[in-house]
Amino acid sequence: MKTVACIVQDGFAPFEFGVACEAFGLDRTDDGVPNFDFRVVTAVPGKVVSKVGFSINVDDDLSFAYEADLVVVCPIPREWWGATDPRVLDVVRDAAARGAWLLSVCSGSFVLAEAGVLDGRRATTHWKYADEMIAMFPRIDVDPEVLFVQDGRTITSAGTAAGLDACLHLLRQEIGAELTNRVARRMVVPPQRDGGQAQFIDRPLxxxxxxxxxxxxxxxxxxxxxxxxxxxxxxxxxxxxxxxxxxxxxxxxxxxxxxxxxxxxxxxxxxxxxxxxxxxxxxxxxxxxxxxxxxxxxxxxxxxxxxxxxxxxxxxxxxxxx
Structure with missing residues (x-):
């Protein structure tokens, strides 16, 4: 894996976006970790507004994502579930068809679901939205109690910080456990968490x-x-x-x-x-x-x-x- 495209759309969640940037976008060659060609992409280059009011300027359109080894899909606002930009859906379908890695963070899994790449497969999303995903996409085997699910070369993660677990899981397969531990250490997080979302559903942490x-x-x-x-x-x-x-x-x-x-x-x-x-x-x-x-x-x-x-x-x- 050498190239990573992170898709953002209006209403993106800053933390989940930051997870992808932290995992794949930083230069850690001083720790012996290979560097990725990481680019943030969007359907229409320019200002992309986050869900908390600030915006970022994205220079690249979706062209790079058609060639990327990994396509990361950030969450989109709930009101857009089922109404994703068709250009984004085309990129997702293309990535799945050519065998690239696909990774969604939190409710970004709804984009993958709408694209049809999760049909007949196991997936997850934030536990709060699991029932809605089951209702909207009955052909998906939704598991609401895990931090992430890998089905082939597609990884869906649960809410917020579980996206980091999913990213580290993918890195372990691409660069090995030892180098992934270095990445986790720089992030000051455990390289691997045990358990699943069941720990967090309607119970104190x-x-x-x-x-x-x-x-x-x-x-x-x-x-x-x-x-x-x-x-x-x-x-x-x-x-x-x-x-x-x-x-x-x-x-x-x-x-x-x-x-x-x-x-x-x-x-x-x-x-x-x-x-x-x-x-x-x-x-x-x-x-x-x-x-x-x-x-x-x-x-x-x-x-x-x-x-x-x-x-x-x-x-x-x-x-x-x-």
Whole structure:
């Protein structure tokens, strides 16, 4: 992926627009991160007004988007859902047809839906708008409880900050876990959040992880090679297994087992990038036990093999650690 087009229209949301600029538009070559040819585009170049009153001046029309490796679609105002500029819809359809990456942030998924590229596929949007998307586009399998969905080379994200999760997810596939961690570190955000929108629906947001769980997760991260059970983790937190599992999911949005599986995958990615260890050694180090189990988990989570992943991203191990 070398070229990125970010489509904005009148009424765009500044934060979601900023997410795309932050993820793909900044020069981070000093951190060893490849630079993208990033351009903001619109149907009619000139002033584009945000939904909070200020405007930006966009010089490029949609021509660049027809050749971009990634097309990012920012949200549009609710009153325009189902009435998107046909020129934008043509760009979206073209990107899908030629196999380019498509990524929508928040309600930008309504643009993809109107273009028809989500028909018969799984997608998401902000949980507040999920029912409306289901009603407007019944051919889409809408999942309102996840932070983002990847279906092929199309990624739809949930509300606001979930767009950043989606961008980092895409970067992991294009530049690897190690370099994506550097991007996340510069942003001062976690490289990967567990869980989904269910954490945020009609419930207060937890302010911070409890000390008991923080101690346990830090210990687990240092002992991923061992067989870890909920009973063991609960014991270290001085809780019953049932209470521990309930509190863990409430704070992390995932079960302890799902969280451990994800941490092991991330650890394996980094070892594949930064070491010459064999697959059996990496599987042991990450707690998968065997190369066969490692391969199964890679295929399930990342849609690729450890060998293919290493072939694509092994150069990252020559960079200095973060």
């Amino acid at each position: 937890p302010v911070a992880q409890s000390d008991a769980l923080l101690t346990v997760t830090e210990w687990a991260m240092g002992n991923l090679r061992d067989e870890l059970t909920v009973d063991q983790l609960a014991s270290r937190a001085h809780m019953s297994p049932r209470t521990f599992a309930r509190r863990f999911k409430a704070e992390h949005g995932a079960t302890p087992a799902a969280w451990l599986s994800r941490q092991r995958i991330v650890r394996a990615q980094r070892l594949l990038e930064r070491s010459d260890l064999g697959l059996d050694e990496i599987a042991t180090e990450c707690g998968f036990g065997s190369a066969a189990v490692l391969r199964q988990n890679f295929a399930r989570v990342l849609g690729t093999t450890p060998t293919a992943y290493r072939a694509k991203f092994a150069c990252a191990r020559s960079e200095s650690s973060v």
